[in-house]
Amino acid sequence: MAETRILDHIVHLSTPGELEKGISHFESLGFIVLRGGHHASGLTSNALVIFQDGIYLELIAYDHPIEHYPPDSDDRKKRESGPWAHLPPGWIDWSHLGLDVRIGEIINERSGDNPNVPDAVRYIVPAVAGGRERIDGKVLEWVVTFPDPKHPRGNVPFFCQDITPREWRVPQEPKSNIEHPRTARGIAKLHLLVPQEKFPIVKQQLTQVFDFEPTASPSHAEWPLLTHSQDQHLTAHLHLSYPTNEEQEAHVKSGGSGVWEVSFWVEKDHAEDPAVVPGFGRISWEALP
Known part of the structure; x- marks a missing residue:
């Protein structure tokens, strides 16, 4: 059976265009914050707070508010339909590590078609490709599996499975990356x-x-x-x-x-x-x- 209890990261959203304010907030609390880069979607940027246990905080922000994109444009539709597009700033989601590209199917199958489980969790399949270019130019690749939109965001985790090595996405070296003043x-x-x-x-x-x-x-x-x-x-x-x-x-x-x-x-x-x-x-x- 696939292991589904490995906490990968927790997502924090800043106001559109104000990722630096989020970074400053977490730095003021005694965390070391690493600039991440831009996501392959072209809509968001992030920074990371990485810990000794290998879990990290993803500080994320949309680069622009929805109104920045022309009405009826593809970018506008993509921006409006994002999983976190309409959430207020703060903690917005959490991810577990995916160890099998079929993780959504595996979880869905755990309840089967049992009529006594009408509210069973459902995940969208197949997994969707994602990625990010780091500020040093290294390109990361992964796939993500999100729960069905009927589930309020943050009630159940989404899953992230690395295509490129996880240490590229979660660089615990050098040690200064995880040695927080707090x-x-x-x-x-x-x-x-x-x-x-x-x-x-x-x-x-x-x-x-x-x-x-x-x-x-x-x-x-x-x-x-x-x-x-x-x-x-x-x-x-x-x-x-x-x-x-x-x-x-x-x-x-x-x-x-x-x-x-x-x-x-x-x-x-x-x-x-x-x-x-x-x-x-x-x-x-x-x-x-």
Whole structure:
């Protein structure tokens, strides 16, 4: 069976044309940010924050707002139909590593045609080619498998499978690429929020994606995720819950993604209060054991 629990990266969106503001924000929080380059779509650019556990943050922005493109032009249609085209800035999505080009079919087959699973997750097949030219001119290639658009963005992961070597896309060398002033070593927790009535459905869908039962209660569910590190301290978990306060309720009603907060492993003396900046998403810190 294909492994589907390997967390690859988490996507953060900046306002169109303002990727540098996103970069400055994460630098101010004590992260090393690497300029990425332009995507093959011609619509977006990115930068990366890479960690010791091999997971990274993709800081992305559309190069231009929708209105920049002439009405009815192909570029306008492509810009309007992008998976993140209408989401507000902040955390917007997350990706797992694809190890089989048929990953969408494999996940779809896990529920089969069982009529008792009417809300089963569905992925679009076949996978779609993607790529990016790095600022040093190196051309990266991959394929991506997205969930069906009926699933709100960020509730279940998309999958990214490398054609070119993954270390080209996620350069952990030199070591200075992953030595963050804040001492962040990796992802401790990815917290998703969904409406209370959707909680059992999304829980079922994530169980189908991972092929792994969560630790659960009536109000939350948690799955251990896999990283790219052998360090037993650099564990990652996915936490799913529904809103329990006004701030969380507002997030769910905002039209954004299901991603509520990202927590990072840091040295104990850097485990401070959460960083909450409107338009940039919530960040929290977990002290390394």
